[in-house]
Amino acid sequence: MDTDLLIKDLKSIFSDNVIEVAVKNRKRATLTVKPSAVPEIAEHLYKKAGFRFIIASALHTKKGFEIYYHFSNDATGLVLNVHVILDSEKPEIESLSNMFNASNWIEREMHELFGINFLNHPNQEKLISEGNWADGVYPYRKEFKK
Numbered sequence: 661m662d663t664d665l666l667i668k669d670l671k672s673i674f675s676d677n678v679i680e681v682a683v684k685n686r687k688r689a690t691l692t693v694k695p696s697a698v699p700e701i702a703e704h705l706y707k708k709a710g711f712r713f714i715i716a717s718a719l720h721t722k723k724g725f726e727i728y729y730h731f732s733n734d735a736t737g738l739v740l741n742v743h744v745i746l747d748s749e750k751p752e753i754e755s756l757s758n759m760f761n762a763s764n765w766i767e768r769e770m771h772e773l774f775g776i777n778f779l780n781h782p783n784q785e786k787l788i789s790e791g792n793w794a795d796g797v798y799p800y801r802k803e804f805k806k
Contacts, residue, residue, distance in 0.1 A: 663689050663738060666709065674701055690728070690741040695753045698729065701742055702756055705731050711740065713760040718770045720802045725751040725776055752777035773800040 663686050670691060671678050677697035682690045693701060705711040711731040718727045725746040732739050746753055755778035756763040767778040768787040775798035778784060793799055 662686060662736070666738065666740065667691070669709075670701070670704075673704065677701070687737050688739050688741075690743050692743040692745070695744045695746055698742060698744060699754050699756065699759065702729065702731075702759060705740065705742075706759070709733065710735065713756065713762050714739075716756075716763060716766050716770070718774055718776065718800075720774060720800060722804050724748045725774055727753065727770070727776070729756070746776065750777075751775065752779055754779050755781035757781050772798070774798050775801060 663683055667681055667683065667689060671681065674693065674697055677694045678691060679694065680692040682692075684690070691701075702713065706713065711733045714730040714732050716727055716729045718725060720726075723745050725748065727744050727746065729742040729744075730739065731742065744753065751774065753776065755767055757767055757778070758780060764782070765787060767781055768784060770776050771778060771781075771784050772787060772789045
């Protein structure tokens with residue numbers, strides 16, 4: 661499967677949820693989607709398109725809290741990033757931990773560092789911060805001028 665075919669397929673299936681597509685090269689693309697669509701898209705990538713979940717990464721920008729879910733089709737070398745932008749005031753999204761065990765720790769880490777709430781996460785307890793900073797303090801959050 662090549663990038664163009666994958667993107668065409670995903671846009672066809674999830675058209676109402678796709679916000680933007682950025683193709684970097686024939687092996688790397690980013691699909692920006694509505695946050696509510698992430699579980700369904702992740703399931704499709706895993707069960708139908710042969711991708712595996714690699715990891716997720718987050719950052720806090722003026723747009724909001726951005727998460728990139730990184731998926732790989734190892735047979736073709738294709739890496740797809742599923743990108744979402746969460747609300748700055750109440751950042752929350754459905755957890756992928758019940759689908760991918762590999763997302764458990766990174767979601768816990770993003771919760772601690774950014775204060776992102778992963779809905780239905782099986783164990784959103786502290787992972788790295790015990791004794792390092794106070795409850796309710798999220799060290800990777802930024803203050804932006806209005």
